[in-house]
Amino acid sequence: MIKLLRRFQFWIRQRQIEAELAEEIEIHRAMKQEQLEQSGLHSGEAASASQRILGNITLAREDSREVWIWPWLESVWQDLAYAARNLRGQPVFTLTAVIVLAVAIGLNTSLFTVFNAIVLRPWPVKDPGRVVNVFAYGPKGISNVGGFSIAEYRYLDEHAKSFGGLVAMRRDSVSLGFEEVGERTGCLVVSANYLRVLGVEMEHGRSFIAEEDRFETPQPVTVLSYRLWKSRFGAEPGIIGKQVNLDDVPFTVVGVAARDFTGTRVGREDLWIPLSALAILRSNDPSIHRFLSKPQECCSAVAGRLAPGVSREQGRAELELLSHQFRSQFSLESNGILLTGTTFFANPTSKRAIVPVFALMFVGVTLILLLACANVSNLLIARAAARCREVAVRLSLGASRPRLIRQLLTESLMLATGASAIGILLAYQLPSLLLNRIGQSALLRVVPDASVLCYALGLGIVTCITFGLAPALYGTGCQITDALKEHARFPHTRLSLRSFLLSAQVAISIVLLIGAGLLLRGV
Amino acid sequence: MGKKTDSPDLLPGTLDLLILKTLTRGRMHGYGIAEHLKRTSANVLQVGESSLYPGLQRLLLNGWAKAEWGSSDNNRRARYYTLTSAGRKQLNAEREEFERLIDAVQRVLQTV
Numbered sequence: 001m002i003k004l005l006r007r008f009q010f011w012i013r014q015r016q017i018e019a020e021l022a023e024e025i026e027i028h029r030a031m032k033q034e035q036l037e038q039s040g041l042h043s044g045e046a047a048s049a050s051q052r053i054l055g056n057i058t059l060a061r062e063d064s065r066e067v068w069i070w071p072w073l074e075s076v077w078q079d080l081a082y083a084a085r086n087l088r089g090q091p092v093f094t095l096t097a098v099i100v101l102a103v104a105i106g107l108n109t110s111l112f113t114v115f116n117a118i119v120l121r122p123w124p125v126k127d128p129g130r131v132v133n134v135f136a137y138g139p140k141g142i143s144n145v146g147g148f149s150i151a152e153y154r155y156l157d158e159h160a161k162s163f164g165g166l167v168a169m170r171r172d173s174v175s176l177g178f179e180e181v182g183e184r185t186g187c188l189v190v191s192a193n194y195l196r197v198l199g200v201e202m203e204h205g206r207s208f209i210a211e212e213d214r215f216e217t218p219q220p221v222t223v224l225s226y227r228l229w230k231s232r233f234g235a236e237p238g239i240i241g242k243q244v245n246l247d248d249v250p251f252t253v254v255g256v257a258a259r260d261f262t263g264t265r266v267g268r269e270d271l272w273i274p275l276s277a278l279a280i281l282r283s284n285d286p287s288i289h290r291f292l293s294k295p296q297e298c299c300s301a302v303a304g305r306l307a308p309g310v311s312r313e314q315g316r317a318e319l320e321l322l323s324h325q326f327r328s329q330f331s332l333e334s335n336g337i338l339l340t341g342t343t344f345f346a347n348p349t350s351k352r353a354i355v356p357v358f359a360l361m362f363v364g365v366t367l368i369l370l371l372a373c374a375n376v377s378n379l380l381i382a383r384a385a386a387r388c389r390e391v392a393v394r395l396s397l398g399a400s401r402p403r404l405i406r407q408l409l410t411e412s413l414m415l416a417t418g419a420s421a422i423g424i425l426l427a428y429q430l431p432s433l434l435l436n437r438i439g440q441s442a443l444l445r446v447v448p449d450a451s452v453l454c455y456a457l458g459l460g461i462v463t464c465i466t467f468g469l470a471p472a473l474y475g476t477g478c479q480i481t482d483a484l485k486e487h488a489r490f491p492h493t494r495l496s497l498r499s500f501l502l503s504a505q506v507a508i509s510i511v512l513l514i515g516a517g518l519l520l521r522g523v
Numbered sequence: 524m525g526k527k528t529d530s531p532d533l534l535p536g537t538l539d540l541l542i543l544k545t546l547t548r549g550r551m552h553g554y555g556i557a558e559h560l561k562r563t564s565a566n567v568l569q570v571g572e573s574s575l576y577p578g579l580q581r582l583l584l585n586g587w588a589k590a591e592w593g594s595s596d597n598n599r600r601a602r603y604y605t606l607t608s609a610g611r612k613q614l615n616a617e618r619e620e621f622e623r624l625i626d627a628v629q630r631v632l633q634t635v
Contacts, residue, residue, distance in 0.1 A: 006584055021580070024553055024602045025573055031554040031599070032572070055571010063577035067584055 010068045021064055029054050079410040086411060093383065094415070097376045101419030101463060104372035106426030108365045109456045110434075113427045115358055116452055123264045123342040126199030127305075131342050132312060134166065134302040134319060136335040145338055145348050147299030148323075150275060150292050153191070155326045156302070162315040165197035166304040168275065171265060176232065177245040185228065185270045187246070188263065192274050195223065195257065197305050198264070203229070205240040205255030208274050212254075215292055218276040222251045226259040228270040246273070249281055264303070264342070295330045303342070312339050364515060367508050369459075373467035374505045380412070380468065381498055384475030391476055404476045412468025413461070420460030427452060470497060538578045540621060543606065543614040546588060552601040553579065579604060587613050 010017055029050045036046035087094040122128035135145035148156070150168060157166040168191045173184040188194075192213035200207070203226055212219040222244065224233070233239055243250045251273065263269030273281065275292065282288045291297050306315050316339045324334040340346040344354065384391075391404060474497055545551065545559050556579075557572040582588040587610030595601045606614075 002586060003584060006586070010584075020602070021576060023600075025576060027552075027599065027601055028554045028557070028572065031595075031601075053571065054573040057571075057573045060571070060573035060576045063574075064580040067577050067580040 004072075007068060007072055017068075018061070018065065021061060025054065025057055025060065029057075076410075079407050080414070082407065083411040083414050087414060090383075093379060097379055097415050098418045098422065100372045100375055101416060101467075102422035102426065104365075104369040105416075105419050105423030105456060105459055105463065106430065108369055108459055109423050109427035109452060110430040111358075111361055111365050112455045113452050114431050115362075116449070116455075117431075119344045119354060119358065120451070121343060123198070124260055124262050125264075125342075128342055130164075130306045131198065132304060132306060132315070132339040133342055133347055134304055135338040135340065135348070136323065137338060138333065138335055142336070142338060143348070147301045149295050149297045150300055151295040151297075152323065152326050153300060153302055156319060156322050157191070157193075159322050160304070160315075160318055162307050162310040162318045164305040164307045165193050166302055167191050167194045167197050168300040168302050169194065169264065170275070170300045172278075174246040174271075174281070175248075177248065178232075186265075187271050187273060188265065188269050189275055189278055190272050194272065195255075198261075199305075200261045201258035203256040203258050204237065205253070207255055207257075208272075213274040213276050215276050215279075218279045219274065220249065220251045220277055220280045221254045221274065222246065222277075223255040223257055223272045224253055225257055225261070225263065225270045225272075227262070229256045246271075246281060249283075251277070251281075295326070295332065315339060364512065367512055369463065370466070371505055371508045371512070373463055374501045374508070376415070377467040377471055378498060378501050380471035381474060381501075384408075384471050387475060388478040392478060395476070401476050405472045408472035408475060409464070409468050412464045412472070416460040416464035416468075417457075419463070420456050423460075424453060424456045427456065470501075537621070538575075539581060540614070540617045542575070542578050542582060543587065543610055543617065546604055546606040546610070547614065550593075550603045550605050552595065552603050554601070556604070582610065585609075585613070 032050040032053055033043075033046045036049050037043055041049060123131060125131055134148075136148055137145045148168070153166065153168040157163075157168075160166060170189045172187050172189050174187045175183070176185050190208075192208040192210050195202070195207035202223075205223075207223060208221065211217075212221050224239070229235060229239060239253050239256065242253050244253055245251070257272075278288050279292065304315070306312065316337050319339075320335075320337040323337060327334050338348070340348065344350050394404060395401065541560060541564075542556060545556050548559070551559070553572075553575060557575055560575075579588070579590075582604070583590055586607060588604045588606055590602050590604050592600060593603050
């Protein structure tokens, strides 16, 4: 075991260790040369003589490397070949185990894919690391965060030096006029600099200009998302300058955002209009006027891009000061400011809403995975009982028990890796298939990325240990003398282990059934 | 382990045994070990003194010796090897094994 650790250490520090060895041999040669010179040789002759005495240095270095790597690699290779042969020899078992595990791992990975897409990914904007969400919190503390009035936002945007720009946004929805009755398209009401500050490229046309977001002179203009442009307007290239009806009010399309920009809100965000255009869109709603001008009105979400070289803390301090200045003019209580990243998870309000949901779902799929592990474990134990003789023969021929356990685990790892591979394929298909089924295909871009792959592989390894270790320990624990006898009987520990696994399976199944039942009734 | 790494004139594993024995004299660097081997045996390291190093690496891998950099008598940087207690145990075991082997060979050779 310690040896394995040393080998691993070598593997990590290989370059350094090899350099040290080379240096060491060179020192040896230099000492030799010195000695030869002292005994009266020319320095040139001494150098070549010392070379000769040391012999084939390259070979020595290669042999040294082999000492560390080769035997281990060789035995791993042996294990793999043996495991593959064994699994091929029992195709039914292999297929069953891989399918059971693949379904479980696939479900888990699919859920993680969705989780990753919704929760862990920052906004799809340029240099997302510099973009922050800005929240205000009152005396109730940091757990109770909110947004800003439009008036306060304008003040902050105008005065803040530590930001490349601040943007305000408010979620809304409109009817495009040609949809089925009741269907509404998600729309984000934004400050004019929204697309520019976030660094969103335009597919066609332009983003908003400052003149289009003046409170006194509102303009009915809109920018469409690539998705909406494609699905509702047939990707018509001449859309720029055309009129579309938003809630029966004609708006002019000035641009189409780039394909990659799927919005800053999880869910539908299909078109953008300037803040002041709300006054046109909702012309007979008196609260709009208040919303756009009164400092007491609440609340719009605000985000910003930090200026180069400015830290979050500096940005936060400046905003807190500016907010205090602004609010004291209107004798409002001053607020604390909180800056967070743009992943869903970093946002305190959405975090509170989403974490329990995902936790519940993860518990569910983990239970399914455990169930699969218990099943495969049972299969392996049955097989281990059948292989007791083989193991006994190997033990009596001098194989060590850890070595045999490693070998059995290699087999498990092979099963798990195969299952992980299929699981990843599932994760590529399943989430979008499900979202399609519930008619929300356009909702999210759920594409597995590197972190999903890592998750699936990690899951495979954990799974392998979960289902493989107990059977491996059990399978190598049989009594040699008993097992070698003709009518070998299996050690009776088997019964307790198998019955434990069985009862675990029953227990998990019941929990899952009850959970599913409750969920169905809830829906 | 260690199939072709030893000098062809040595029994497999013998080089490790010789290095272990040499290290019982105390902390030594590669050059010192090579010199000692040369002095005490007539040129064991026949294919070249560098063939000592795979053996030393094997000792490190098995935890039979420790290595650390230090400076030699004439202030030259050198890597010193010290025997560990596991190394001492291994030396005794290998020595016994070796003596048994030689004994057996001798006996075979002496019986007609």
